Amino acid sequence: MPHPDDTELARLAVESKLARQEEVAAAQEARLAESQAGRVRPLAEVLVERQVLTPGQVERLAGEIETAKPSQQIPGYQILSKVGAGAMAKVYKARQLSLDRVVAIKVLPKKWSNDPEFVERFYKEGKAAAQLSHNNIVQAIDVGEAGGYHYFVMEFVEGHTVHDELVRNKVYSEKEALDIVIQMAKALAHAHERGFIHRDVKPKNIMLTKDRVAKLADMGLARQASDEEAARSEAGKAYGTPYYISPEQIRGEMDIDFRADIYSLGATAYHMVTGRVPFDGPTPAAVMHKHLKEELIPPDHINKSLSAGMAEVIEMMMARERHHRYKSTRELLQDLEAVAKGEQPMIARGASDSSGMLDALAQVEAGAQQTPQEVVYVADPRMRLWLILLAAALGLSVLINLLQLLF
16 A cells, blocks of 8 residues: 555545545544554554545545646646646646746656656757747747656647547548648748757647647657757657658658658548548558558548548648658648638649649550550540640641651
8 A cells, every 4th residue: 555645645635525624633643642652654554444545545645646746846836737648748737836827847757767868858849849939839938857857848728639539530621620730730830940840740739729729739759850960860760650650750761851740740631531540550560551552542532522622732741752742831831721712722733733744644655556446535624635736746747747758
């Protein structure tokens, strides 16, 4: 049975309404009498013996006391509650006493505090976030160490994540998805123009306020694109989340750039409008293999209500080869905003037309070797016109050559 701090245990037992104040006071008096007689025991044992609390209740209260310790040791902040926990850190809601405002404090557990790699990554997150100031990015406030705990103080976002909505089987309308994806593209454009790549864009890292303002969170994997030392140290390692990771991140390439974030945002948008991840599998390795090898099912083949423009933008964002993606995040924003206005995404449409022209030329070349009865049909009217003009030019060239031979 755990032996939590006696004072904190007494306070929490009463506040949680697990025990009455007089029951706890009687147990404290009994414990004091025993200690004067030479028998010293933790209050927890006395409370269990007197059947005021059960061992399970003591264990739960001890956990709450332990959870609150890090934030209580950070000067200038008052712990309010624990709001989340992950594999690497715990997050608390707290009050910044100097400015009387609510903040979030991410604390690195002590078990990771002796690992230089974890500590360095933790501080890198805070420093990266501190260099970015945008309404759609969770704002960094402070970073430091106190009482053996490393902490990172940031803006507190009252709300939930896109992931929270997706696990409730929500499928976003095109309009709603565009609103969130455009906000994220603006956040990423701000980061990219300052040399930072997020490297872990996903539904869990998109916070939504009560007013549906989207905020990009968790800069834990972010790094500067120009950081060659970090790139060399991470070469060959796949950093990211399997469902949304870009192919070049899976391959562990050194020169990861902004286009990896565009791919991940595209995968997130795909999930939002279809209700399913782009690629699924029984293991993370199987999912990542599909990112590398399997063809993407167009999102409008799953959600028939999607516009062709929205589907084209997502497919260009998720192009397997990054040179087929948008050339900048600002270009992506142009297309997203065009689709939101009901217009055509000219950059994605242009890329699609160029690809279609290359395919048509390949068909013409193959058709030259076919029998006269075989016909090459091209669906796009603009492509048919282009081929007619090409055929006319070729015919004119042949005619000129014949006239030159005759005269």
